[in-house]
Amino acid sequence: MGPDLLLKVELPSDPSMLCVVRGAMERLTETFGFSAPEVRSVTRAVDEALTNIMRHSYGGAVDRRIEVSCSRVSKKERVQGGQGFEVRLVDYGPKIDKAKLRGRKLEEIKPGGLGLHFIRQSMDVVEFKRARGTNVLRLVKYLQAEKLEGT
Amino acid sequence: MGPDLLLKVELPSDPSMLCVVRGAMERLTETFGFSAPEVRSVTRAVDEALTNIMRHSYGGAVDRRIEVSCSRVSKKERVQGGQGFEVRLVDYGPKIDKAKLRGRKLEEIKPGGLGLHFIRQSMDVVEFKRARGTNVLRLVKYLQAEKLEGT
Amino acid sequence: MLGGKPLQISARLLGTTTVFDITGDIDLAHSPEVRKALLSEIKDKKTPKVVMNMSKVRYIDSSGVASLVEGLKASRDAGTRFMLVGLSPAAREVLQLSRLLKIFETFDTEEAALAG
Amino acid sequence: MLGGKPLQISARLLGTTTVFDITGDIDLAHSPEVRKALLSEIKDKKTPKVVMNMSKVRYIDSSGVASLVEGLKASRDAGTRFMLVGLSPAAREVLQLSRLLKIFETFDTEEAALAG
Ligand SMILES: Nc1ncnc2c1ncn2[C@@H]1O[C@H](COP(=O)(O)OP(=O)(O)O)[C@@H](O)[C@H]1O
Numbered sequence: 001m002g003p004d005l006l007l008k009v010e011l012p013s014d015p016s017m018l019c020v021v022r023g024a025m026e027r028l029t030e031t032f033g034f035s036a037p038e039v040r041s042v043t044r045a046v047d048e049a050l051t052n053i054m055r056h057s058y059g060g061a062v063d064r065r066i067e068v069s070c071s072r073v074s075k076k077e078r079v080q081g082g083q084g085f086e087v088r089l090v091d092y093g094p095k096i097d098k099a100k101l102r103g104r105k106l107e108e109i110k111p112g113g114l115g116l117h118f119i120r121q122s123m124d125v126v127e128f129k130r131a132r133g134t135n136v137l138r139l140v141k142y143l144q145a146e147k148l149e150g151t
Numbered sequence: 152m153g154p155d156l157l158l159k160v161e162l163p164s165d166p167s168m169l170c171v172v173r174g175a176m177e178r179l180t181e182t183f184g185f186s187a188p189e190v191r192s193v194t195r196a197v198d199e200a201l202t203n204i205m206r207h208s209y210g211g212a213v214d215r216r217i218e219v220s221c222s223r224v225s226k227k228e229r230v231q232g233g234q235g236f237e238v239r240l241v242d243y244g245p246k247i248d249k250a251k252l253r254g255r256k257l258e259e260i261k262p263g264g265l266g267l268h269f270i271r272q273s274m275d276v277v278e279f280k281r282a283r284g285t286n287v288l289r290l291v292k293y294l295q296a297e298k299l300e301g302t
Numbered sequence: 303m304l305g306g307k308p309l310q311i312s313a314r315l316l317g318t319t320t321v322f323d324i325t326g327d328i329d330l331a332h333s334p335e336v337r338k339a340l341l342s343e344i345k346d347k348k349t350p351k352v353v354m355n356m357s358k359v360r361y362i363d364s365s366g367v368a369s370l371v372e373g374l375k376a377s378r379d380a381g382t383r384f385m386l387v388g389l390s391p392a393a394r395e396v397l398q399l400s401r402l403l404k405i406f407e408t409f410d411t412e413e414a415a416l417a418g
Numbered sequence: 419m420l421g422g423k424p425l426q427i428s429a430r431l432l433g434t435t436t437v438f439d440i441t442g443d444i445d446l447a448h449s450p451e452v453r454k455a456l457l458s459e460i461k462d463k464k465t466p467k468v469v470m471n472m473s474k475v476r477y478i479d480s481s482g483v484a485s486l487v488e489g490l491k492a493s494r495d496a497g498t499r500f501m502l503v504g505l506s507p508a509a510r511e512v513l514q515l516s517r518l519l520k521i522f523e524t525f526d527t528e529e530a531a532l533a534g
Pocket residue numbers: 052053055056057096097100101102103104112113114115116117
């Protein structure tokens with residue numbers, strides 16, 4: 001097993017699995033060393049990313065495959081910070097139209113369009129890629145203490 | 152994704168990952184329909200099985216790979232019951248000597264030798280197999296209502 | 303796909319007020335149930351005051367927030383009142399991130415909401 | 419491998435009694451810490467009464483039970499007392515499954531243990 005892979009989870013695109021992944025993410029981010037608000041924040045980002053895959057990549061189908069991999073990323077990778085927690089979410093849906101990747105303006109009061117805001121507010125890195133027929137969303141959050149140390 | 156696979160988790164053989172798997176198992180078994188004591192019981196069985204893999208199959212090394220797959224198994228498979236929750240735990244350690252697969256007598260008061268008891272007390276099916284160079288532990292617990300219905 | 307433990311929504315009638323006690327996670331799996339309960343109470347029954355007791359909500363995601371916004375909009379259209387009570391730190395945080403906390407009438411306790 | 423939030427073990431001295439407040443999960447990752455704290459208190463310091471406050475133990479596995487059994491054995495050898503207080507349903511269940519519940523001195527409250 002790669003020395004930096006902490007956990008890999010495969011699940012069907014069924015919304016009733018969201019709480020299961022949150023259960024794992026809460027414990028994993030706590031064990032990784034994040035504070036309680038950071039634990040909530042990273043867990044929320046992963047949950048919202050999964051929700052988007054279920055709704056937009058898979059159009060509500062509940063039996064498609066989603067992969068979530070969590071790794072430690074080290075200082076070398078990024079100048080900006082120290083020890084980071086990386087989550088990669090992979091789906092097998094159609095290529096995402098990047099032009100559509102935008103939430104609503106927060107000034108408007110209407111339902112929907114909040115997920116991407118939550119993800120961007122939570123994470124230090126948010127990167128959408130297309131790779132070998134899959135959509136890969138890469139999220140990184142740096143540990144606060146290390147982040148200060150590194151700057 | 153197979154229609155009956157609920158969740159697959161890959162983790163390193165690091166004891167600090169046990170709480171992460173418990174977090175996922177608690178939510179998954181609750182969502183599957185188990186009662187609170189059954190949720191605790193299945194979670195405990197999986198935790199003890201992982202502990203045994205970490206200690207005995209991998210001799211305490213923290214960077215070896217463990218796979219945990221959870222599926223729904225249907226009535227057809229077993230006469231004894233109805234809908235079941237199956238967990239398969241796979242490790243890449245040496246073949247288990249089945250003669251050693253026994254806990255201590257419960258009458259003796261000494262530390263250790265409890266894990267297998269907990270697993271057998273929790274689960275309806277406990278099966279150790281060697282397959283393609285891996286140890287596979289298969290655990291099944293049937294839903295109580297279905298179990299009564301089936302008998 | 304999974305039977306599972308649903309979100310629990312139970313309604314209490316106190317005079318002309320309906321209090322919804324919500325227990326569990328309002329996420330993509332369960333926000334449609336919340337939305338349905340709210341719209342039926344506000345749009346169909348035109349209940350003058352609807353109070354959401356959120357004190358047992360462990361988690362709420364963007365789809366849950368969307369359901370609450372729909373409830374609020376429906377109550378504005380119907381000229382009725384819609385209140386949130388007992389927000390956990392997690393729920394408060396999410397409404398703050400959405401910049402929606404201030405558009406809801408929120409109260410710490412049910413008593414305050416009923417009197418308000 | 420992970421830094422993580424350790425199990426929290428804090429000791430309170432009340433006269434000749436030491437109360438350990440344990441918070442978190444006593445599993446394979448953390449039972450060695452519990453074992454170490456217990457044996458140091460009982461074997462090395464020969465503290466006449468050691469009380470384990472288990473009310474904030476969320477989970478305990480077979481290795482955690484083994485640590486408690488070691489504590490109990492050490493206290494029998496030393497002629498001291500070893501008590502468990504505030505067992506959660508999960509902890510009680512595990513000791514029952516091990517058929518070990520009855521060999522421990524257990525109390526519902528710390529007051530009862532201190533008086534006992
Ligand atoms: N995984 C995805 N696949 C395709 N499109 C996506 C995906 N995630 C987000 N999007 C696009 O980004 C938009 C904004 O997403 P979001 O902020 O989560 O709000 P919402 O999902 O409520 O519309 C979505 O409406 C969708 O068009």
